[in-house]
Amino acid sequence: MEKRNLTKEFYYPFGEEDLFEAKPVGINRDRFEYLSYRVYDPLWISGLEDFEIEYINFPLGWAGLLFTVTQMKGLYDYHKSGKDVLAQLNTYFQEDNILDEIENAIASCPITARHGDLFKETIVGYRKGLYKISSRTMLSLIEGIIWDFAWWWNRKSGSIIDKSIKLEDFRKLKFRLLKPDGQEINAREPTIGLLLRNTKFGEEFYFEFVEYYCEELFRERNPALHGRNPNFGDEKKASSLLLCLKILEKEIFEAFSAWFADVYIKTYEEAKIAETVK
Amino acid sequence: MIPTDAKELESLFETNPWWQKLLKEAERVHYVKNLPPEVTDRVMIGTVDNLWESIEILEDNFTEAEKDSVYLGAREILSQLKQGDKFPERVFELYRGQIPKALNKIDDYAKALIDLIQDSDLQKEVNAKWKEGKKIPFQKLKDEFKIESLEQRYLT
Numbered sequence: 001m002e003k004r005n006l007t008k009e010f011y012y013p014f015g016e017e018d019l020f021e022a023k024p025v026g027i028n029r030d031r032f033e034y035l036s037y038r039v040y041d042p043l044w045i046s047g048l049e050d051f052e053i054e055y056i057n058f059p060l061g062w063a064g065l066l067f068t069v070t071q072m073k074g075l076y077d078y079h080k081s082g083k084d085v086l087a088q089l090n091t092y093f094q095e096d097n098i099l100d101e102i103e104n105a106i107a108s109c110p111i112t113a114r115h116g117d118l119f120k121e122t123i124v125g126y127r128k129g130l131y132k133i134s135s136r137t138m139l140s141l142i143e144g145i146i147w148d149f150a151w152w153w154n155r156k157s158g159s160i161i162d163k164s165i166k167l168e169d170f171r172k173l174k175f176r177l178l179k180p181d182g183q184e185i186n187a188r189e190p191t192i193g194l195l196l197r198n199t200k201f202g203e204e205f206y207f208e209f210v211e212y213y214c215e216e217l218f219r220e221r222n223p224a225l226h227g228r229n230p231n232f233g234d235e236k237k238a239s240s241l242l243l244c245l246k247i248l249e250k251e252i253f254e255a256f257s258a259w260f261a262d263v264y265i266k267t268y269e270e271a272k273i274a275e276t277v278k
Numbered sequence: 279m280i281p282t283d284a285k286e287l288e289s290l291f292e293t294n295p296w297w298q299k300l301l302k303e304a305e306r307v308h309y310v311k312n313l314p315p316e317v318t319d320r321v322m323i324g325t326v327d328n329l330w331e332s333i334e335i336l337e338d339n340f341t342e343a344e345k346d347s348v349y350l351g352a353r354e355i356l357s358q359l360k361q362g363d364k365f366p367e368r369v370f371e372l373y374r375g376q377i378p379k380a381l382n383k384i385d386d387y388a389k390a391l392i393d394l395i396q397d398s399d400l401q402k403e404v405n406a407k408w409k410e411g412k413k414i415p416f417q418k419l420k421d422e423f424k425i426e427s428l429e430q431r432y433l434t
Contacts, residue, residue, distance in 0.1 A: 012359040013322040029340065031326070032356040037335050039356075039373045040349035042380040044335065051387035053394065101295070108296035110280050257300055261307035264280075 054080045062209035063243065065250050089239035099123050102242075105249050111152045111256060112145050112249065119245075126238055135233025138241035139225060142210060142248065143192050143217055147171075149252050150201050156259055160199040193218045205251060213244040348372050 014031045038044055049055060058079050064072055079085040093099055103123055107116030119141060126134040151170055154160050159182065165175045177185045180200045187194055196202040196210065210217070216224045216232070224232035281287045290297035313321075343349040352372050359365070388408055395401040400423060407414065407422070414422050 012356070012361060012363045012365060013326065014361060028337070030357075031323075032359070033340065033353060034335060035356050036349055036353035037340065037343055039352035039369060040343050040346055040376065041339075042373065042376050043383060048383070048387065051384075051391060053390060056391070056394075104294070105296050108290075108294055253300070253303075257303040258307055260300060261304035261311070265304045265308040 049076060052080075059086050059212070059240070060243075062212070062247060065247055066243075084236075086236050086240055089243060090235055093126075093239060093242060098246075099127070102246055102249060105253065106145075106245075109249070109252060109256060111149055111252055114148070115141055115145055126242065129235070131235045131238040132231075132233035135238045135241055136224060138238065138245060139214060139216055142214055142241065142244055145245070145248060145252070146192060146195070146207070146210065149205075149248075149255075150195055153201055153204070153255065158200055158204070160195070160201045205255070207248065207251070209244055209247055213240045348376060 050061070055061065055076070058076055060067075060072070060075050060079070063075070067075065075085050078088070103116075103120055106112045106119045118137065122134050122137040122141065125131075125137070147170075150158075150160060151167065160178055161170065161175045162178075169175060173189050175190065177187075177190045177194055177199050179185055179198060180203060185194055185198055192210075196207060216222055223229035281290065291301050292298075352369060355366055355369055392401060392405050392408060395404060403423060
């Protein structure tokens with residue numbers, strides 16, 4: 001098997017078709033035809049539909065982390081034809097094991113684990129069609145999980161709060177957030193809006209989808225969580241919030257696994273090797 | 279937070295789907311981070327195939343492309359290459375020739391979107407920034423354009 005330095009050479013890599021038993025899904029032609037298409041259309045990778053006028057109101061623009069390209073295209077075409085794509089979301093959560101997987105992920109991930117019991121009860125409500133209760137609970141879950149993620153991220157790599165703050169004080173919001181330049185943010189108390197819009201954490205993980213799906217979290221006074229809007233929450237809202245939690249969980253998983261790979265895997269593999277040669 | 283006892287961790291890796299997924303992903307990340315700069319043909323082909331799979335060039339796209347001389351010209355050259363051949367300069371020339379058209383296409387999309395902004399002062403400001411070629415991240419919209427509410431961000 002030949003090895004070449006890709007930073008120095010541009011060469012035609014194909015030829016030994018028998019290297020792989022089958023081409024991946026979606027590759028139906030000879031590879032040189034795909035390369036020719038790439039020459040013909042320099043924008044082939046740009047996702048130009050993101051700049052179409054209909055895309056402005058496409059509510060699942062952030063779901064690319066969860067869905068395949070084909071699924072995303074289907075959802076966007078559905079939206080483009082004038083239909084309410086969010087109203088179809090509940091069918092996604094009816095698929096086998098999806099809710100169970102989210103439930104296990106939230107309960108197992110060390111960053112989100114303390115929210116596991118609440119999420120479990122929330123899902124019971126959602127499955128029974130108790131959308132007002134589950135919508136409300138998910139709002140608070142999303143906010144709580146983002147704060148816990150911010151705490152973890154701050155300890156590993158960030159500078160959004162003074163590092164000497166204790167966890168109990170963090171949870172009581174007894175701290176001031178820091179701007180990316182290290183200056184304190186002058187506010188009565190830290191809010192999720194300030195965290196996501198004005199800190200280094202927000203620059204790293206700007207959860208635009210949170211702002212979009214959970215605008216309630218960003219209002220200074222929150223009618224849903226403070227009981228002033230008893231009608232808050234329906235099937236569509238609950239499914240949107242669930243999607244938001246799913247994407248959030250996935251983002252946290254990626255950040256956590258990248259850190260875990262650096263810190264744990266080397267030790268773990270060395271231990272495994274040591275065990276094998278015993 | 280994370281179990282410090284090796285046996286407990288091992289047990290999670292064996293029994294809990296989330297921890298199994300974590301181990302698999304962490305091993306993948308670790309492997310990729312430690313790859314040597316030289317890449318084998320096998321890895322190269324796998325990477326390119328995966329890229330095409332995720333982009334998904336449809337049959338309709340090919341049908342359209344087959345009417346174009348640039349696609350046909352590139353295909354004529356590329357179909358004759360053998361593994362390890364250097365790409366001929368003509369392929370790069372054909373590619374570079376398509377760039378002005380692509381840039382115009384992006385410009386048309388941007389102008390169509392800018393035309394939708396109802397606040398005329400904001401529209402002028404965004405237009406000026408676009409002409410300057412300035413990239414503005416979402417979270418800077420507030421500072422750059424004084425856009426704060428969702429109503430201002432999304433046209434409904």
